Amino acid sequence: MKDHKKVIPFESAASNPPQKWEFLSIETENGKDVAVAWDVEETFESRQTFESMIRNCRTIANHLDWPNWRHKMRDEAGKLGIVELGFKADGRPYRVLIKFSGRKVIVLCICFHKGNVWTPSDSVKSAVKRAKSFNDGKVKLNVIKIEDD
Amino acid sequence: MSSRSKTISLLLNDGARRGSYLRAKLNQLIPSQIKALRLRAGWTQHELGDKADMKQARISAMEKPGEAAFSLETLIRLAAAFRVGLQVRFVPHSEMLDWENRYSQDDFSPVPIEKDYKFLNPVGYSVAQQISKSDWVVASTDKYLKAVPQPSPISPDRALNTPALNGYSSRVEMPIEKWSNVA
Numbered sequence: 001m002k003d004h005k006k007v008i009p010f011e012s013a014a015s016n017p018p019q020k021w022e023f024l025s026i027e028t029e030n031g032k033d034v035a036v037a038w039d040v041e042e043t044f045e046s047r048q049t050f051e052s053m054i055r056n057c058r059t060i061a062n063h064l065d066w067p068n069w070r071h072k073m074r075d076e077a078g079k080l081g082i083v084e085l086g087f088k089a090d091g092r093p094y095r096v097l098i099k100f101s102g103r104k105v106i107v108l109c110i111c112f113h114k115g116n117v118w119t120p121s122d123s124v125k126s127a128v129k130r131a132k133s134f135n136d137g138k139v140k141l142n143v144i145k146i147e148d149d
Numbered sequence: 150m151s152s153r154s155k156t157i158s159l160l161l162n163d164g165a166r167r168g169s170y171l172r173a174k175l176n177q178l179i180p181s182q183i184k185a186l187r188l189r190a191g192w193t194q195h196e197l198g199d200k201a202d203m204k205q206a207r208i209s210a211m212e213k214p215g216e217a218a219f220s221l222e223t224l225i226r227l228a229a230a231f232r233v234g235l236q237v238r239f240v241p242h243s244e245m246l247d248w249e250n251r252y253s254q255d256d257f258s259p260v261p262i263e264k265d266y267k268f269l270n271p272v273g274y275s276v277a278q279q280i281s282k283s284d285w286v287v288a289s290t291d292k293y294l295k296a297v298p299q300p301s302p303i304s305p306d307r308a309l310n311t312p313a314l315n316g317y318s319s320r321v322e323m324p325i326e327k328w329s330n331v332a
Binding site for chain 2: 051089
């Protein structure tokens, strides 16, 4: 009678969508993890939104379909492949500057950007510097942990 | 104290934080669903705007997390344009989190009304489901399959009055009786 049995997979085995991207953050030379100690003020809502963003984006195969995708940067940052992602929390325009490395996403800087104003004002410069350090293999990378996984 | 324990403590004791928590998730998941449905339909933002009677710029803002405030009416118009249903209900946090963890923009594809057979013909659908459940009993015995007369399509009215289709136990009896005759 064993042929008569229908195999029903457990729901948990097929529940979570596969992760197509891995999000990592850079640890700067002074030991600061940019996804733990942001370059701008972090609030409860912004942290939760940031984590929701990662949880969603990492399952979307085409990065251009990420809802948080803004644009590729111009000039030197653009040449280094730096991209701007965005989300809003507490009414503030948070921006996450990232760089791709295969299916890995390297978070370089979390800042604000509205119009032509970056906060902190050297956000792009910092991201460029960190991207160069990453290219030179001089930085330590940490996997970004999501609380509710 | 772990980071998650801290978050839970804040959520238990602070109503404003509970609001922030929900806002953070919805601000991400609503735009993501709109984008998923539009991409799946193969529409441009302009085309969706035409169907939902909104401007392209508004659609663009609604697909960016946190850029647009959603009223219930807006969501209803979008659901109508996408030809899908809309469910707004209060749930436990665990259920909300579970849904978020299982959600994937790439796989999100609620069927449009014209393909929603369960909605279009609920009785026929339940009969089809029940027949498919009994199929595994028949289909696994290939050598007898040819000898067993295949059930003819059953009308929903007839199916409801057929004891063999009302439960698993009676359903199993039907093919077994016939196999014994064949053997």
